[in-house]
Structures are given as structure tokens and as C-alpha cells.
Amino acid sequence: MNERPFPSPLLAPTCDDRLIWEIWLSRYHLPALTVADQIGLFSFLAQSPATIEEVAVGLSLGPRGAEVLLGLLSALGLLVQRQGHFHLSDEARTYLLAESPYYHGDILQILNYPVTAATLREWLENDRAIACGGGEEDVLIRAWESGEMSPEMAAKVTSATHAHSFPAAMGVARNGDFSNVHRLLDVAGGSGCFCIALATRHPNMHFAVMELPTVCKLVEQYAATYGLQGRIETIAANMFTDPWPSGYDGVFFADIFHDWNRAQCLHLAKRSFEILPPGGRVFIHEVLLNDTKDGPLVAAAFSMTMLQLKGKQYTARELAELLQVVGFIGVTVRPTYAYYSLVSASKPAE
Numbered sequence: 236m237n238e239r240p241f242p243s244p245l246l247a248p249t250c251d252d253r254l255i256w257e258i259w260l261s262r263y264h265l266p267a268l269t270v271a272d273q274i275g276l277f278s279f280l281a282q283s284p285a286t287i288e289e290v291a292v293g294l295s296l297g298p299r300g301a302e303v304l305l306g307l308l309s310a311l312g313l314l315v316q317r318q319g320h321f322h323l324s325d326e327a328r329t330y331l332l333a334e335s336p337y338y339h340g341d342i343l344q345i346l347n348y349p350v351t352a353a354t355l356r357e358w359l360e361n362d363r364a365i366a367c368g369g370g371e372e373d374v375l376i377r378a379w380e381s382g383e384m385s386p387e388m389a390a391k392v393t394s395a396t397h398a399h400s401f402p403a404a405m406g407v408a409r410n411g412d413f414s415n416v417h418r419l420l421d422v423a424g425g426s427g428c429f430c431i432a433l434a435t436r437h438p439n440m441h442f443a444v445m446e447l448p449t450v451c452k453l454v455e456q457y458a459a460t461y462g463l464q465g466r467i468e469t470i471a472a473n474m475f476t477d478p479w480p481s482g483y484d485g486v487f488f489a490d491i492f493h494d495w496n497r498a499q500c501l502h503l504a505k506r507s508f509e510i511l512p513p514g515g516r517v518f519i520h521e522v523l524l525n526d527t528k529d530g531p532l533v534a535a536a537f538s539m540t541m542l543q544l545k546g547k548q549y550t551a552r553e554l555a556e557l558l559q560v561v562g563f564i565g566v567t568v569r570p571t572y573a574y575y576s577l578v579s580a581s582k583p584a585e
């Protein structure tokens with residue numbers, strides 16, 4: 236009970252409290268989506284739109300539970316109710332069906348651990364990776380820094396990053412400007428999804444993914460799935476400690492700078508500059524934080540995830556400064572897909 240005396244006279248609030256309600260109840264959004272994915276709700280409704288009762292019986296939910304879940308998922312925009320039947324929205328059909336190439340299920344399941352206020356407080360106070368949810372993130376950053384990742388962890392993390400990145404990769408292929416780039420090195424390229432997307436768009440470009448050895452094996456499998464074996468080379472290396480290959484006129488990073496601190500990012504920018512020929516180009520694909528550091532909401536919240544690693548979402552100005560410090564010129568920023576933008580710059584021509 237608040238012991239402070241109430242102001243007198245008592246004035247009505249100057250604004251209503253919807254914002255607080257929305258934030259308070261947002262705690263159910265992600266678990267509801269994750270459960271729906273786990274129980275196969277989206278594939279159930281893909282076979283045939285269904286009523287609350289049909290969903291309850293078909294997926295072994297209580298009738299009240301089915302009503303509440305379908306209501307929340309509809310309000311979130313994942314389902315559409317028509318004459319008592321629940322259908323998939325375009326977003327659910329595109330991103331939540333396992334047979335879709337853009338299925339996000341693997342990233343939902345890997346992030347399925349609680350972030351309590353106590354956990355978050357620890358991250359904020361320590362400003363570094365702290366074990367949580369079974370220590371997964373702590374283990375991850377140590378594997379990445381040492382360059383040693385088990386095949387099991389590589390498979391789990393790579394399927395999650397693939398799920399997260401493949402739609403954005405298609406956006407990069409459609410909207411990125413890769414003119415005059417013939418040989419592209421994708422540093423820490425995960426599944427190779429950006430090279431896969433770009434290879435379908437640029438038949439004469441050559442691609443290489445530089446990754447940890449256990450991930451390189453997976454890149455070959457992903458490339459083969461899309462009939463691109465031979466078009467996408469793999470280079471097994473620790474990007475922090477091993478030599479980088481030469482012979483590339485473009486160096487590409489997607490969701491890499493946000494994992495690391497400024498000194499580590501500077502190292503990556505410097506190595507790129509060193510291996511590129513004059514006129515060569517560097518590309519950084521990220522969800523950018525506003526230069527004023529006050530949004531957008533997704534970039535600000537994505538930074539919370541990066542607190543578990545070493546980085547944060549950078550602003551366009553911060554990335555431009557990093558590139559200019561090592562010698563790049565002509566920085567441009569171009570929106571590519573959803574919340575993502577491509578920051579690019581050139582090594583000066585001699």
C-alpha cells in the first residue's frame with residue numbers, strides 16, 4: 236500500500252493508462268506464439284480454418300484456453316476470424332508454417348527462456364553476458380570468441396539465424412546495390428542465406444562464406460538445398476584470430492557488428508579494408524537504432540538481446556564513423572527489408 240499522502244484536491248490523470256496496460260500484458264505475446272508453434276496450431280489451421288471448439292478438440296486444449304489463445308493471436312494479427320472460423324493471416328502463412336522457406340519456428344524455440352526483471356537487472360548492471368535460461372547465451376559468446384563451437388550447437392544456432400535472416404536476405408538481394416562487386420566475402424555468414432539469396436539474383440557473382448568450421452559444413456548443405464553447390468565457397472576461420480582471404484572486391488556482414496563491442500567492430504572493419512582492393516566495397520546489414528538513440532521500438536528491444544552478447548544495435552552514424560576511422564569513404568545507407576538497412580562504403584581508388 237502506498238503510504239504517501241494523496242495530493243489534495245485529487246486530480247484526474249492527465250492521460251489514460253493504455254500504454255502501461257499494453258506493456259504489462261505484452262508479457263503473454265511471445266509465449267502465446269511459441270506455444271501455438273509448439274502445438275502445431277498454424278499447420279492445423281492451414282489444413283482447414285476452424286472454430287474454437289474444433290481447435291480445442293483437435294489440439295487437446297481446454298475450451299477456455301482455446302478461446303483465449305485464438306483471441307490473442309487474432310488481436311496480434313496472426314489469425315483472422317471469419318464467421319466463427321479462424322484462418323491464418325498472410326504473416327502466419329509466410330513465417331509460421333514449417334514448410335515455408337521463411338519459417339521462424341527455430342528462432343522462437345531457441346529464445347524460449349524467461350527473461351525476468353532479476354535477469355535483466357543483472358545484464359544491465361554488469362553490462363555483459365550473464366548466463367541465463369540454462370546458460371545458453373553465456374556459452375554462445377564464449378564459443379564465438381574462442382572460435383570453437385560443437386556441431387550440435389552450430390546446428391541449433393545456424394537453423395535459428397537462418398530462420399531469422401532468410402527473409403531479410405531476399406530483401407538485400409532485391410534492394411541492395413552490389414554494382415561492380417564480382418566476388419563477395421560474407422564474413423560470419425551463418426547458413427549462407429545472404430549468399431543464397433544474392434546468388435539467385437546475380438548469376439555471375441562468386442560468393443564465399445567465412446565461418447567457424449562446424450558452421451561451414453552446414454553452409455554446404457544449405458547451398459545444396461537451393462542447387463547452389465559450387466557457387467558458394469566456404470572458408471573455415473575464426474574472424475578474430477585467423478588470416479582473412481584476399482581476392483574479394485566486396486566484404487559483407489549481416490547481424491555481425493551488433494554482436495560485438497566497438498573495439499571488436501573496428502577490428503572487423505580494419506581487416507575488411509586491408510583485404511579489399513582500391514574501390515572495393517564493404518557492406519554492413521543491421522537493424523539501425525535512430526541517431527538520437529530513442530527508437531524505433533524493434534531496434535531498441537533488439538539491443539536487449541545483444542546485451543547478452545558483447546554488442547548493441549548501432550546507429551547509422553556510429554557505423555559510418557567506424558568505417559571512416561579505418562579509411563572507408565562514401566558511406567551510404569539504404570533500407571532493404573522490414574527493419575533492416577544496408578550501410579555501405581568504398582575503399583578509396585588509388
Ligand SMILES: C[S@@+](CC[C@H](N)C(=O)[O-])C[C@H]1O[C@@H](n2cnc3c(N)ncnc32)[C@H](O)[C@@H]1O
Binds near residue numbers: 382397445
Ligand atoms: C548473429 S549470427 C549472423 C549470421 C549471418 N550473418 C546472418 O545474418 O544470418 C553470427 C554468426 O557469426 C558467426 N561467428 C561468431 N564468431 C565467429 C568467429 N570468431 N569467426 C567466424 N564466425 C563467427 C557465428 O557462427 C554465427 O553464424
